[in-house]
Amino acid sequence: MRAVYKYQLEVGQNTVQVPETGTPLYVGLDPDGILCVWIDIPNTDATMISHAYIVAGTGHPVHSRAIHVGSTRQGVRLARVQTVRAGDDMTNKSHVTMEANVCVVCAETFDTGAILLDRQLRERFESRTTTGWGMCPHHEALKDDGYVALVACDESKSGRLSNGNVDPGKAWRTGTVAHLRRAVFADVFNVPVPDMMVCFCDDNVIEALVKMEHREDT
Numbered sequence: 575m576r577a578v579y580k581y582q583l584e585v586g587q588n589t590v591q592v593p594e595t596g597t598p599l600y601v602g603l604d605p606d607g608i609l610c611v612w613i614d615i616p617n618t619d620a621t622m623i624s625h626a627y628i629v630a631g632t633g634h635p636v637h638s639r640a641i642h643v644g645s646t647r648q649g650v651r652l653a654r655v656q657t658v659r660a661g662d663d664m665t666n667k668s669h670v671t672m673e674a675n676v677c678v679v680c681a682e683t684f685d686t687g688a689i690l691l692d693r694q695l696r697e698r699f700e701s702r703t704t705t706g707w708g709m710c711p712h713h714e715a716l717k718d719d720g721y722v723a724l725v726a727c728d729e730s731k732s733g734r735l736s737n738g739n740v741d742p743g744k745a746w747r748t749g750t751v752a753h754l755r756r757a758v759f760a761d762v763f764n765v766p767v768p769d770m771m772v773c774f775c776d777d778n779v780i781e782a783l784v785k786m787e788h789r790e791d792t
């Protein structure tokens with residue numbers, strides 16, 4: 575039987591089990607706002623194989639043999655999201671892997687440029703391994719230019735660290751990110767400029783800042 579199946583995708587690398595010869599048709603948001611790929615399956619009874627899909631922001635590095643499937647916007651996130659299907663060789667395990675981190679500002683996965691090696695040369699890695707938080711080149715550059723990133727989240731739905739700050743892994747991000755010059759941040763907020771130059775805050779804080787900026791313009 576021929577059918578079109580839908581698979582949910584997340585930012586970073588995704589592996590989905592698909593009946594052989596399935597072809598990706600479309601990438602976009604489903605009615606619930608979840609990023610999905612729709613795959614045309616000519617024969618739903620065929621043997622299952624793995625497809626690897628990478629969801630990466632525009633300008634972020636992807637596997638050299640990846641094929642572009644589609645681009646979309648994910649919710650209110652301002653960055654465009656690109657989805658690519660990679661060759662099946664990406665699912666083979668290896669003793670080397672490219673290290674990836676997740677950007678604490680935009681939550682995109684990016685390559686750090688480092689290669690990790692298993693000490694006993696065991697074939698245990700995917701082609702890309704996420705090891706922790708960092709900053710993507712774009713947001714690192716803004717930090718180096720002296721900008722504090724304000725990452726909007728719903729504080730009532732976000733998890734917190736023991737020090738009371740929002741836990742980046744449990745932040746309920748609304749998708750809005752704003753950047754403030756360090757000196758402006760120090761003027762506007764009653765908290766010190768954070769070491770990492772990243773501050774999670776409620777959406778209405780960013781809205782209030784935008785309004786302030788407009789008042790200064792006029």
Ligand SMILES: [Zn+2]
Pocket residue numbers: 677678679680681682709710711712713
């Ligand atoms: Zn980023």
